[in-house]
Amino acid sequence: MNDEVILYTNPQSRGRIARWMLEEAGAPCRTEVLEYGGSMKAPAYLQINPMGKVPAIVHHGEVVTECAAICAYLADAFPQAGLAPLAEECASYYRWLFFAAGPLEAAIIDSKTFGIEPDAKKQTMVGYGSYGAVLDNLSSWFKSHSYVTGERFTAADVYVGSQINWGVQFGTIEKRAEFIDYAQRVTDRDAYRRANEKDDALMEKA
Known part of the structure:
Protein backbone atom coordinates (compact mmCIF):
# COMPACT_ATOMS: atom_id res chain seq x y z
CA MET A 1 0.00 0.00 0.00
CA LEU A 83 7.59 9.00 18.65
CA ALA A 84 4.52 7.35 20.17
CA PRO A 85 4.41 7.05 23.96
CA LEU A 86 5.59 4.00 25.84
CA ALA A 87 3.02 2.57 28.23
CA GLU A 88 4.51 4.39 31.19
CA GLU A 89 4.58 7.68 29.25
CA CYS A 90 0.93 7.74 28.15
CA ALA A 91 -0.39 9.75 31.07
CA SER A 92 1.91 12.74 30.63
CA TYR A 93 1.88 12.41 26.82
CA TYR A 94 -1.88 12.76 26.52
CA ARG A 95 -2.21 15.16 29.43
CA TRP A 96 0.09 17.82 28.01
CA LEU A 97 -0.76 17.24 24.36
CA PHE A 98 -4.40 18.01 25.04
CA PHE A 99 -3.57 20.72 27.56
CA ALA A 100 -1.62 22.59 24.88
CA ALA A 101 -4.34 22.07 22.28
CA GLY A 102 -7.10 23.14 24.68
CA PRO A 103 -6.42 25.39 27.69
CA LEU A 104 -3.10 26.79 26.47
CA GLU A 105 -4.25 27.81 23.00
CA ALA A 106 -7.60 29.13 24.27
CA ALA A 107 -5.93 31.21 26.99
CA ILE A 108 -3.41 32.67 24.54
CA ILE A 109 -6.05 33.58 21.96
CA ASP A 110 -8.40 35.11 24.52
CA SER A 111 -5.75 37.03 26.45
CA LYS A 112 -3.22 38.03 23.80
CA THR A 113 -5.34 38.28 20.64
CA PHE A 114 -8.75 39.39 21.92
CA GLY A 115 -7.65 41.03 25.16
CA ILE A 116 -10.13 39.00 27.19
CA GLU A 117 -9.34 38.25 30.83
CA PRO A 118 -12.19 36.41 32.57
CA ASP A 119 -13.05 37.67 36.04
CA ALA A 120 -13.08 35.38 39.06
CA LYS A 121 -16.63 34.18 38.38
CA LYS A 122 -16.05 33.50 34.69
CA GLN A 123 -12.81 31.68 35.44
CA THR A 124 -14.93 28.88 36.86
CA MET A 125 -16.71 28.62 33.49
CA VAL A 126 -13.83 28.61 31.02
CA GLY A 127 -11.73 25.48 30.69
CA TYR A 128 -8.43 27.26 31.21
CA GLY A 129 -9.38 29.31 34.27
CA SER A 130 -6.94 32.13 33.62
CA TYR A 131 -3.94 32.85 31.42
CA GLY A 132 -1.67 33.00 34.45
CA ALA A 133 -2.89 29.69 35.81
CA VAL A 134 -2.23 28.00 32.47
CA LEU A 135 1.34 29.26 32.30
CA ASP A 136 2.04 28.39 35.93
CA ASN A 137 0.75 24.86 35.40
CA LEU A 138 2.86 24.30 32.29
CA SER A 139 5.86 26.02 33.84
CA SER A 140 5.84 23.73 36.86
CA TRP A 141 6.16 20.69 34.60
CA PHE A 142 9.14 21.94 32.62
CA LYS A 143 10.99 23.04 35.71
CA SER A 144 11.55 19.37 36.49
CA HIS A 145 11.15 17.58 33.14
CA SER A 146 13.17 17.93 29.95
CA TYR A 147 10.31 16.82 27.69
CA VAL A 148 6.58 16.21 27.82
CA THR A 149 7.00 12.60 28.94
CA GLY A 150 10.07 13.21 31.05
CA GLU A 151 13.46 12.66 29.44
CA ARG A 152 12.48 11.38 25.97
CA PHE A 153 11.34 13.37 22.92
CA THR A 154 7.95 12.25 21.57
CA ALA A 155 5.32 13.49 19.13
CA ALA A 156 3.77 15.51 21.95
CA ASP A 157 6.90 17.64 22.01
CA VAL A 158 6.37 18.61 18.38
CA TYR A 159 3.01 20.15 19.25
CA VAL A 160 3.72 21.46 22.75
CA GLY A 161 7.15 22.62 21.64
CA SER A 162 5.70 24.51 18.69
CA GLN A 163 3.20 26.30 20.89
CA ILE A 164 5.81 27.32 23.44
CA ASN A 165 8.46 28.22 20.87
CA TRP A 166 6.10 30.47 18.91
CA GLY A 167 4.67 31.94 22.10
CA VAL A 168 8.10 32.89 23.43
CA GLN A 169 9.16 34.33 20.06
CA PHE A 170 6.03 36.41 19.49
CA GLY A 171 5.38 37.46 23.07
CA THR A 172 2.19 35.49 23.72
CA ILE A 173 3.94 33.32 26.32
CA GLU A 174 6.07 34.82 29.07
CA LYS A 175 9.80 34.36 28.58
CA ARG A 176 10.34 32.19 31.61
CA ALA A 177 13.66 30.35 31.75
CA GLU A 178 12.03 26.91 31.67
CA PHE A 179 10.05 27.79 28.52
CA ILE A 180 13.08 29.23 26.75
CA ASP A 181 15.21 26.20 27.65
CA TYR A 182 12.53 23.76 26.54
CA ALA A 183 11.94 25.58 23.25
CA GLN A 184 15.65 25.58 22.48
CA ARG A 185 15.93 21.90 23.35
CA VAL A 186 13.08 20.67 21.15
CA THR A 187 13.97 22.82 18.15
CA ASP A 188 17.63 21.79 18.16
CA ARG A 189 16.80 18.84 15.92
CA ASP A 190 17.61 17.98 12.33
CA ALA A 191 13.95 17.29 11.53
CA TYR A 192 12.95 20.73 12.77
CA ARG A 193 15.61 22.37 10.62
CA ARG A 194 14.62 20.36 7.54
CA ALA A 195 10.96 21.26 8.03
CA ASN A 196 11.76 24.96 8.31
CA GLU A 197 13.93 24.85 5.21
CA LYS A 198 11.11 23.31 3.18
CA ASP A 199 8.50 25.79 4.39
CA ASP A 200 10.83 28.74 4.00
CA ALA A 201 11.49 27.65 0.41
CA LEU A 202 7.74 27.61 -0.25
CA MET A 203 7.46 31.15 1.10
CA GLU A 204 10.21 32.32 -1.24
CA LYS A 205 8.29 30.92 -4.22
CA ALA A 206 5.04 32.63 -3.17
Missing part, protein backbone atom coordinates in the same frame (compact mmCIF):
# COMPACT_ATOMS: atom_id res chain seq x y z
CA ASN A 2 1.24 3.50 -0.85
CA ASP A 3 2.33 5.08 2.44
CA GLU A 4 2.49 8.62 1.08
CA VAL A 5 0.97 11.36 3.19
CA ILE A 6 -0.60 14.31 1.41
CA LEU A 7 -0.08 17.52 3.39
CA TYR A 8 -2.43 20.43 2.74
CA THR A 9 -0.76 23.50 4.13
CA ASN A 10 0.40 27.07 3.82
CA PRO A 11 3.93 27.99 4.96
CA GLN A 12 2.46 30.86 6.99
CA SER A 13 0.23 28.67 9.10
CA ARG A 14 0.11 25.97 11.75
CA GLY A 15 0.92 23.68 8.86
CA ARG A 16 4.53 24.13 9.96
CA ILE A 17 3.73 21.91 12.94
CA ALA A 18 2.49 19.14 10.68
CA ARG A 19 5.53 19.55 8.44
CA TRP A 20 7.86 19.18 11.42
CA MET A 21 6.01 16.06 12.55
CA LEU A 22 6.22 14.54 9.08
CA GLU A 23 9.97 15.10 9.08
CA GLU A 24 10.34 13.55 12.53
CA ALA A 25 8.28 10.54 11.43
CA GLY A 26 10.24 10.09 8.21
CA ALA A 27 6.95 9.90 6.35
CA PRO A 28 6.88 10.13 2.55
CA CYS A 29 5.02 13.32 1.78
CA ARG A 30 3.43 15.24 -1.06
CA THR A 31 2.63 18.88 -0.37
CA GLU A 32 -0.40 20.80 -1.60
CA VAL A 33 -0.07 24.52 -0.86
CA LEU A 34 -3.35 26.37 -0.40
CA GLU A 35 -3.96 30.11 -0.42
CA TYR A 36 -5.91 32.03 2.21
CA GLY A 37 -9.29 33.13 0.94
CA GLY A 38 -8.75 31.20 -2.31
CA SER A 39 -8.04 27.49 -2.66
CA MET A 40 -8.39 27.07 1.10
CA LYS A 41 -12.11 27.86 0.72
CA ALA A 42 -12.61 26.16 -2.63
CA PRO A 43 -15.16 23.32 -2.89
CA ALA A 44 -12.47 20.73 -3.59
CA TYR A 45 -10.65 21.42 -0.33
CA LEU A 46 -13.85 21.86 1.66
CA GLN A 47 -14.57 18.23 0.82
CA ILE A 48 -11.40 17.39 2.75
CA ASN A 49 -11.75 19.90 5.57
CA PRO A 50 -15.13 21.65 5.73
CA MET A 51 -13.57 24.21 8.10
CA GLY A 52 -11.51 25.52 5.19
CA LYS A 53 -8.39 25.63 7.33
CA VAL A 54 -4.93 24.10 7.21
CA PRO A 55 -3.22 21.87 7.94
CA ALA A 56 -4.90 18.65 6.98
CA ILE A 57 -3.36 15.37 5.95
CA VAL A 58 -4.67 12.48 3.91
CA HIS A 59 -3.15 9.07 4.53
CA HIS A 60 -4.47 5.83 3.06
CA GLY A 61 -7.56 7.77 2.01
CA GLU A 62 -8.34 8.98 5.54
CA VAL A 63 -8.39 12.65 6.56
CA VAL A 64 -6.85 13.97 9.76
CA THR A 65 -7.17 17.62 10.78
CA GLU A 66 -6.09 19.53 13.91
CA CYS A 67 -2.37 19.73 14.61
CA ALA A 68 -2.35 17.79 17.86
CA ALA A 69 -4.33 14.99 16.24
CA ILE A 70 -1.99 14.97 13.22
CA CYS A 71 1.03 14.62 15.51
CA ALA A 72 -0.53 11.76 17.47
CA TYR A 73 -1.77 10.03 14.31
CA LEU A 74 1.59 10.15 12.55
CA ALA A 75 3.37 8.81 15.64
CA ASP A 76 1.09 5.77 15.50
CA ALA A 77 1.15 5.44 11.70
CA PHE A 78 4.96 5.45 11.54
CA PRO A 79 5.96 3.57 14.72
CA GLN A 80 9.51 2.99 13.50
CA ALA A 81 10.26 6.63 14.35
CA GLY A 82 9.71 5.91 18.05
Whole structure:
Protein backbone atom coordinates (compact mmCIF):
# COMPACT_ATOMS: atom_id res chain seq x y z
CA MET A 1 0.00 0.00 0.00
CA ASN A 2 1.24 3.50 -0.85
CA ASP A 3 2.33 5.08 2.44
CA GLU A 4 2.49 8.62 1.08
CA VAL A 5 0.97 11.36 3.19
CA ILE A 6 -0.60 14.31 1.41
CA LEU A 7 -0.08 17.52 3.39
CA TYR A 8 -2.43 20.43 2.74
CA THR A 9 -0.76 23.50 4.13
CA ASN A 10 0.40 27.07 3.82
CA PRO A 11 3.93 27.99 4.96
CA GLN A 12 2.46 30.86 6.99
CA SER A 13 0.23 28.67 9.10
CA ARG A 14 0.11 25.97 11.75
CA GLY A 15 0.92 23.68 8.86
CA ARG A 16 4.53 24.13 9.96
CA ILE A 17 3.73 21.91 12.94
CA ALA A 18 2.49 19.14 10.68
CA ARG A 19 5.53 19.55 8.44
CA TRP A 20 7.86 19.18 11.42
CA MET A 21 6.01 16.06 12.55
CA LEU A 22 6.22 14.54 9.08
CA GLU A 23 9.97 15.10 9.08
CA GLU A 24 10.34 13.55 12.53
CA ALA A 25 8.28 10.54 11.43
CA GLY A 26 10.24 10.09 8.21
CA ALA A 27 6.95 9.90 6.35
CA PRO A 28 6.88 10.13 2.55
CA CYS A 29 5.02 13.32 1.78
CA ARG A 30 3.43 15.24 -1.06
CA THR A 31 2.63 18.88 -0.37
CA GLU A 32 -0.40 20.80 -1.60
CA VAL A 33 -0.07 24.52 -0.86
CA LEU A 34 -3.35 26.37 -0.40
CA GLU A 35 -3.96 30.11 -0.42
CA TYR A 36 -5.91 32.03 2.21
CA GLY A 37 -9.29 33.13 0.94
CA GLY A 38 -8.75 31.20 -2.31
CA SER A 39 -8.04 27.49 -2.66
CA MET A 40 -8.39 27.07 1.10
CA LYS A 41 -12.11 27.86 0.72
CA ALA A 42 -12.61 26.16 -2.63
CA PRO A 43 -15.16 23.32 -2.89
CA ALA A 44 -12.47 20.73 -3.59
CA TYR A 45 -10.65 21.42 -0.33
CA LEU A 46 -13.85 21.86 1.66
CA GLN A 47 -14.57 18.23 0.82
CA ILE A 48 -11.40 17.39 2.75
CA ASN A 49 -11.75 19.90 5.57
CA PRO A 50 -15.13 21.65 5.73
CA MET A 51 -13.57 24.21 8.10
CA GLY A 52 -11.51 25.52 5.19
CA LYS A 53 -8.39 25.63 7.33
CA VAL A 54 -4.93 24.10 7.21
CA PRO A 55 -3.22 21.87 7.94
CA ALA A 56 -4.90 18.65 6.98
CA ILE A 57 -3.36 15.37 5.95
CA VAL A 58 -4.67 12.48 3.91
CA HIS A 59 -3.15 9.07 4.53
CA HIS A 60 -4.47 5.83 3.06
CA GLY A 61 -7.56 7.77 2.01
CA GLU A 62 -8.34 8.98 5.54
CA VAL A 63 -8.39 12.65 6.56
CA VAL A 64 -6.85 13.97 9.76
CA THR A 65 -7.17 17.62 10.78
CA GLU A 66 -6.09 19.53 13.91
CA CYS A 67 -2.37 19.73 14.61
CA ALA A 68 -2.35 17.79 17.86
CA ALA A 69 -4.33 14.99 16.24
CA ILE A 70 -1.99 14.97 13.22
CA CYS A 71 1.03 14.62 15.51
CA ALA A 72 -0.53 11.76 17.47
CA TYR A 73 -1.77 10.03 14.31
CA LEU A 74 1.59 10.15 12.55
CA ALA A 75 3.37 8.81 15.64
CA ASP A 76 1.09 5.77 15.50
CA ALA A 77 1.15 5.44 11.70
CA PHE A 78 4.96 5.45 11.54
CA PRO A 79 5.96 3.57 14.72
CA GLN A 80 9.51 2.99 13.50
CA ALA A 81 10.26 6.63 14.35
CA GLY A 82 9.71 5.91 18.05
CA LEU A 83 7.59 9.00 18.65
CA ALA A 84 4.52 7.35 20.17
CA PRO A 85 4.41 7.05 23.96
CA LEU A 86 5.59 4.00 25.84
CA ALA A 87 3.02 2.57 28.23
CA GLU A 88 4.51 4.39 31.19
CA GLU A 89 4.58 7.68 29.25
CA CYS A 90 0.93 7.74 28.15
CA ALA A 91 -0.39 9.75 31.07
CA SER A 92 1.91 12.74 30.63
CA TYR A 93 1.88 12.41 26.82
CA TYR A 94 -1.88 12.76 26.52
CA ARG A 95 -2.21 15.16 29.43
CA TRP A 96 0.09 17.82 28.01
CA LEU A 97 -0.76 17.24 24.36
CA PHE A 98 -4.40 18.01 25.04
CA PHE A 99 -3.57 20.72 27.56
CA ALA A 100 -1.62 22.59 24.88
CA ALA A 101 -4.34 22.07 22.28
CA GLY A 102 -7.10 23.14 24.68
CA PRO A 103 -6.42 25.39 27.69
CA LEU A 104 -3.10 26.79 26.47
CA GLU A 105 -4.25 27.81 23.00
CA ALA A 106 -7.60 29.13 24.27
CA ALA A 107 -5.93 31.21 26.99
CA ILE A 108 -3.41 32.67 24.54
CA ILE A 109 -6.05 33.58 21.96
CA ASP A 110 -8.40 35.11 24.52
CA SER A 111 -5.75 37.03 26.45
CA LYS A 112 -3.22 38.03 23.80
CA THR A 113 -5.34 38.28 20.64
CA PHE A 114 -8.75 39.39 21.92
CA GLY A 115 -7.65 41.03 25.16
CA ILE A 116 -10.13 39.00 27.19
CA GLU A 117 -9.34 38.25 30.83
CA PRO A 118 -12.19 36.41 32.57
CA ASP A 119 -13.05 37.67 36.04
CA ALA A 120 -13.08 35.38 39.06
CA LYS A 121 -16.63 34.18 38.38
CA LYS A 122 -16.05 33.50 34.69
CA GLN A 123 -12.81 31.68 35.44
CA THR A 124 -14.93 28.88 36.86
CA MET A 125 -16.71 28.62 33.49
CA VAL A 126 -13.83 28.61 31.02
CA GLY A 127 -11.73 25.48 30.69
CA TYR A 128 -8.43 27.26 31.21
CA GLY A 129 -9.38 29.31 34.27
CA SER A 130 -6.94 32.13 33.62
CA TYR A 131 -3.94 32.85 31.42
CA GLY A 132 -1.67 33.00 34.45
CA ALA A 133 -2.89 29.69 35.81
CA VAL A 134 -2.23 28.00 32.47
CA LEU A 135 1.34 29.26 32.30
CA ASP A 136 2.04 28.39 35.93
CA ASN A 137 0.75 24.86 35.40
CA LEU A 138 2.86 24.30 32.29
CA SER A 139 5.86 26.02 33.84
CA SER A 140 5.84 23.73 36.86
CA TRP A 141 6.16 20.69 34.60
CA PHE A 142 9.14 21.94 32.62
CA LYS A 143 10.99 23.04 35.71
CA SER A 144 11.55 19.37 36.49
CA HIS A 145 11.15 17.58 33.14
CA SER A 146 13.17 17.93 29.95
CA TYR A 147 10.31 16.82 27.69
CA VAL A 148 6.58 16.21 27.82
CA THR A 149 7.00 12.60 28.94
CA GLY A 150 10.07 13.21 31.05
CA GLU A 151 13.46 12.66 29.44
CA ARG A 152 12.48 11.38 25.97
CA PHE A 153 11.34 13.37 22.92
CA THR A 154 7.95 12.25 21.57
CA ALA A 155 5.32 13.49 19.13
CA ALA A 156 3.77 15.51 21.95
CA ASP A 157 6.90 17.64 22.01
CA VAL A 158 6.37 18.61 18.38
CA TYR A 159 3.01 20.15 19.25
CA VAL A 160 3.72 21.46 22.75
CA GLY A 161 7.15 22.62 21.64
CA SER A 162 5.70 24.51 18.69
CA GLN A 163 3.20 26.30 20.89
CA ILE A 164 5.81 27.32 23.44
CA ASN A 165 8.46 28.22 20.87
CA TRP A 166 6.10 30.47 18.91
CA GLY A 167 4.67 31.94 22.10
CA VAL A 168 8.10 32.89 23.43
CA GLN A 169 9.16 34.33 20.06
CA PHE A 170 6.03 36.41 19.49
CA GLY A 171 5.38 37.46 23.07
CA THR A 172 2.19 35.49 23.72
CA ILE A 173 3.94 33.32 26.32
CA GLU A 174 6.07 34.82 29.07
CA LYS A 175 9.80 34.36 28.58
CA ARG A 176 10.34 32.19 31.61
CA ALA A 177 13.66 30.35 31.75
CA GLU A 178 12.03 26.91 31.67
CA PHE A 179 10.05 27.79 28.52
CA ILE A 180 13.08 29.23 26.75
CA ASP A 181 15.21 26.20 27.65
CA TYR A 182 12.53 23.76 26.54
CA ALA A 183 11.94 25.58 23.25
CA GLN A 184 15.65 25.58 22.48
CA ARG A 185 15.93 21.90 23.35
CA VAL A 186 13.08 20.67 21.15
CA THR A 187 13.97 22.82 18.15
CA ASP A 188 17.63 21.79 18.16
CA ARG A 189 16.80 18.84 15.92
CA ASP A 190 17.61 17.98 12.33
CA ALA A 191 13.95 17.29 11.53
CA TYR A 192 12.95 20.73 12.77
CA ARG A 193 15.61 22.37 10.62
CA ARG A 194 14.62 20.36 7.54
CA ALA A 195 10.96 21.26 8.03
CA ASN A 196 11.76 24.96 8.31
CA GLU A 197 13.93 24.85 5.21
CA LYS A 198 11.11 23.31 3.18
CA ASP A 199 8.50 25.79 4.39
CA ASP A 200 10.83 28.74 4.00
CA ALA A 201 11.49 27.65 0.41
CA LEU A 202 7.74 27.61 -0.25
CA MET A 203 7.46 31.15 1.10
CA GLU A 204 10.21 32.32 -1.24
CA LYS A 205 8.29 30.92 -4.22
CA ALA A 206 5.04 32.63 -3.17
